[in-house]
Amino acid sequence: MPEPLLKVQGLKTYFFLERGVVKAVDGVDFEMKKGEILGLVGETGCGKSVTALSILRLVQSPPGKIVEGKVIFEGEDLLKKSNEEMRKIRGTKISMIFQDPHTSLDPVFTIGYQIAEPIALHQVIEQHLMRAEEVPGKVMEMLKLVRIPDPEHRVVEYPHQFSGGMKQRAMIAMMISCNPSLLIADEPTTAVDVTIQAQILDLMRDLRQKLGTSVLLITHNLGVVAEMCDRLAVMYAGNIVEQADLKTLFEDPKHPYTSALLAAVPKVGTKKMELETIPGMVPSLITPPPGCKFHPRCPHAMDICRKEFPQMIEIDKGRLVRCHLYGGGSKK
Amino acid sequence: MDQRGITPLITVAIIVVVAIAVGYVLISRGGGPSENENAMVLRMIQSADANSLDVDRTKMDQAMQVIALSQDTLMTFDLNMNYIPLLAESWEIGENGAYIDFHLRHDVKFQCGEPFDANAVVYSIRRAGAPWSAQSDTVRNILDAEVLDEYTARIHLRQWDRWLYDWFAQTSSSIVCPVCGEDPAYGVSKFCGTGPFKVKEWVRDTRTTLVRNDDYKWGPEIYQNRGPAHLSGITIEIDANNLTAEEKFFRGDIDLMIGISPRPALIERLTTDPNVVHTFIYPRSSMAWIGFNVSTLSPEIQQGLKSDRPIPSGHRVSPVNDNSPWLQVDGKMTPDNANRGLLVRRALLYATNREELLLLAWENLGKIAYGPLTSLMWGYDPSVEDMYPYDLEMAKNLLAQAGYPGGSPTNFVLHLTLLTTNYEPYVKEGETLKQQWKQVGVDLEVSVRAFDDIESIIAKCEHDLVVGGYTWPNADMLWWYWHTIRVPPSPNRYWWGNAYTDEVIDNTFSYSDTVAFKAIQECQRLIMEDACYLPIVERPFLMPMRVDVKGLSVHPMSNFIWKHLDTYIEK
């Protein structure tokens, strides 16, 4: 088995607030192969975005802090790197697309300038891959790549002159301009309307074909996942509760939470009138319930769930689940 | 592509910095005193400026000292206050004072180059008599002026007036150039006179710059040097903030401090600093007092029927001030009223501790004043000195008789307002009196006002009491207390009510000195008996100068007629 591109082990990111410690990410492990699209799904506030930010080490600090864990990217632990090294990795090897294109672009700089920035910095100044005068051309190329109509004029315009979809495209252009090997997309489509969604997703898909970038797609929208991903990781209250490739997971979810999640999605062609909802609330991340964090909402909750925190167990090849239902219990 | 980071900030900064640089270059032309070394400039400093340098538009001391330097009078005083010639070589008085003839010097030129002749005199006299002029009251007894020949001017008098005669020696009678006297546009004096220094620039409340008049050679005989002056110029700087003013003086940036208010620490410093000569002047002619608003003119005077004494021009007819009817004293009023006012005023005089006033307000400089005239004036009457000793019991009794019984620090029976300028000793006088009069139950409110406000309030006769001071050469001051057609700020709205006093007053005009002398003494007594005002102190002048200032002796009239002809600075 080849060395995975990204390997996250026991990642823990806490936020130290006056109200208490928020364990946003409380022990997350997963792997990504080169060129694959991994979907990270879960309810809002389950720690998806924080995981992503932790990988890039962009967690707002204070109050946030990565307390322990490993983020091994291309064989090196990012958490051990110096800030400078880390900075050089951002935008070149790993880059990230954010949820809301409206607020994520700097309103006082032209689109062109913002796209040019990383190119000029990384490729010209740091890596000497191109000369300064090539930068405009490259920018133009990127704009074309993300299919922005008449780039010659758009390049000198400001974000507020762009529509939501356009902004998101520009954002993508900006982020892939140094063709990173890992692209983290944090809810890239939630803020734009459905028609645009499709376009954005297409865009990302064939970018992946063209550039062979692997994508960590963070979303709560299983529809999107279904369209895009090769593999899925389901997150709940700061932990990954289940991992499998798309098909298996959709066909037979093991973890009660996953099934609940799937059940909550309207399926085309089913007669079922009312949707199933997941009972109860997302647990507080400051004082999570003891044992399995899902047990208060779990239909199959057993005593052990209330006492012991379940370990991840591999019930099948590349098929991981964190639940007491599947024997093993916890390691002694 | 838009490469601006925070360039707006930088551009703005650069622009403004440039602007400042340019502005600085444009603006900073040195206006400072004495640029070139060989120039010998006397640098004075004082805390307040004149309100005008036009002799007919101001009464302020600050103005007079500049006018004395830039303009001349027909006669002037010697050190014993005798009349000596200045612009007039000689003069004679017509039979029983119907007119005065002035025979003028032939060699005098105005600073603008115009010759000085009888026309100039006539022009100035008429100007002084103009309805808008500050002098109009003073010269009320001048009928007209007339040119006899080029160098002889005749002043026709309505009647003999020894004080008017005296006026011709006072700075306020200075002769201005008829040609450039008026600024055609704005009708203010261009300050062009015949004096030893000409006003180069007057920046109000900032600095007056005078430069030597090199043609000057007609200085009065009291100076060894008849002119031109040794000094190449004089600057009078205004600095209301004595923190900086004194610092300049003690560092030697200033040669002479005028009109400063005494302060123990300051006096200490002045007396100990070896580089400073400091003199207290007691001009025989300067005192500080507090004036009561006594009354309005009696109906007769308002109709001009009282006596054959002429009604002066510009005579105001002021309303009775209803806010303080008790203050009105008038021969024609009911004796009851008259009495009350009189009693109260006497009470206040008894309730005043002058020693303390002298200490707190004047730091024990100067000497206590007892009557309307200073002890060195011609006609001074020593008998006034023991008329009102400090006696609280007496004061209380008088107040009780006046209908204000039982006054005490806790029980105020009377509320009065005292107007004063912000001249330090005056304010202190007021605040000290406030404390003293408390003892007899009189509540005094001290209201610090601008000079102009006070003038206007008095003009409307709306004051109770006012702090004032004068510098005046002679017993003419008495006129002030008789009625207020004399130099404001005036203490009184007052007219003598009976034949006897009329006669006494007329006698003070008398052609015969002996008669006049007696009358003057009698008047002082009458005035103090009527307690129509409260003398406080024969006002001291602090005039500290640097040791290198030489040849500056002190004239009894202080610096108000001083021309600095002998003054020079030792390099």
Next chain:
Amino acid sequence: MLDRVRDFLRRVRRSTTFRYLRRDIRAKIGGGIVLLVVFTAIFAGFIARHDPAAENPSDRFQGPSWKYPFGTDDKGRDIFSRVVYGARTALIIGTLLVVVEAVIGVPLGLLAGYRGGKVDNLIMRLVDAVLAMPGLIIALAFVAVFGPGLYKVVLALAITGWAGYARLIRGQTLAIKEETYIEAARAIGEKDRTIVFRYVLPNAISPLIVMITMTFPAAILLSSSMSFLGLGVQPPTPDWGYDLNAYKKFLGDPMPGPLMTILPGIVMVITIFGFNFFGDALRDAYDPRLRE
């Protein structure tokens, strides 16, 4: 009545704001100073050891001592007593100013915010214009025209001061207007007046309090500046600015001359500092964004 007060206090103590304040050092220091000053102003009569106007020639120009904490001036008056009474004057001005400004500004702000449209446009135009004017100069002009004195000073400062209140309240009103409970109130057919005063105003109160706290230091600064120029509070009312102007002439003297100006000045700075400090803490406490 009493238990209503107690209840109110309990609610205050429970409120997040209060809990936040209790942890904020600025609030402690600033609040302490403010309380101290207010106390001094109220009980000036007891705190001052002498009549601020009482002159005793026997001990003039005294340095600070137990008898005269700040020393005495050229008339032998106790400077400390004058400062204490000056605090009273300052607070009176501040309070009056707050009242006047609020009385003018708040209703206009409510009107503008609640009515919107033309009225809003008109009022805000006015407010902007007023805010653009140099307050101190306008105030000086006012005093020059109508004469000096404590109440005139307050009015003079209020001429420009009210606009700040109007703008603040308008903003608040605009925000609150969108709240659902306002919709509800409208739905059940509450009268506009009722809505404004029963629902909108109470919810705009916290920023108003901050504004008020901030008005005091401004009032003290400006009014004392005016009386320093002789165009403000007139004697015999003891006033910091006026006294500093009177004492500044002793600055050049050997000690204790300068102390006459320095000590009262320091007291003044500390007072204003206290109010500003407290106001700051208060604003942060009310501003949820600034708390984590």
Next chain:
Amino acid sequence: MYGFILKRLLLLIPIFFAVSIVVFLLLPLTGDPARQVAYGQGRYDITPHELENLSHQYGFHRPLYIQYIRWLTGYPSADPAQGENATVIPKGLLRGDLGFSYTRSRPVASLMLEALPQTLLLTFTAFIMSLAIGLLFGIFSALRRKTWVDYTFMGTAIFGVSIPFFWQGLMMILIFVNWLKWFPIPTAGEHGLMYLILPAFTLATHQAASLARMTRSSMLDVLRQDYIRTARAKGLRERAVVYKHALKNAFIPVATLLFLRLPFLFGGTVIMEIVFSWPGMGRLLVQGMGAMGASKDWYIVQGGVLMFLVLAVFANLLADIMYAYLNPKIRYGEGG
């Protein structure tokens, strides 16, 4: 952008109109304008008859609106002079005549024009000083949020806004002039660079302090924004993130506020000019108001207030332009 500026410039016309009304009213509001003018001329013993003449001469007997029109345009022109010097009557604001100052024996307009550069020099020097100090403090304490740097800076800032101008001025003179003798003694009519520094600095303190606070909070707001995170995700250097992206955004509100606060600075200038006897308009104005024992001069008061109001209006305009210039949303109209 230019359309915007043009709009604002047009807006100035009504504003100046309003200002002129306010300024005009100063004199009538005194109740007895004729008497005020007379006193301004040093004529305290003016007789009722003369007063009558004067008020006819100046047209004070006319209804207010006519007086205003005349004050503004000079029409209907003055009655045939009954007293001397009819030429003293103001010939109308629009003809650049603000009346004649008897206390200065000069036309007010020329006095003001002479003093204006002095005031501007003082104000702008202070302005620049405050800009430098304020921005520096603000940015640093924003970056070192909740550290002792932040606390000290902000503490100092609040202290800075708490010092009364006049007292600080006196202290400056006492310490740096009298005691340390670093600077020349402030002297009326002296306005070299060395004379400028102390008043400018004193004036700057307050402004700088409040500017520092504005900058800090604005910076904190911006640093919280998504696009800053984006910039970091792009791998930009921290310097670029802070000084390019953050600062340029944070500077927009600060710059606006900065100019909006200029009027306050003018207020301070007035006091500074008195304390340091700086020969500017503020000193003229306050003395014209009768402060410090000077004598009242209404035409100077009118002129001074007018000048300062006009300056304030321009400061306001500047603020708007600054905002428009820094903010693309306005520079290139809304929408794509």
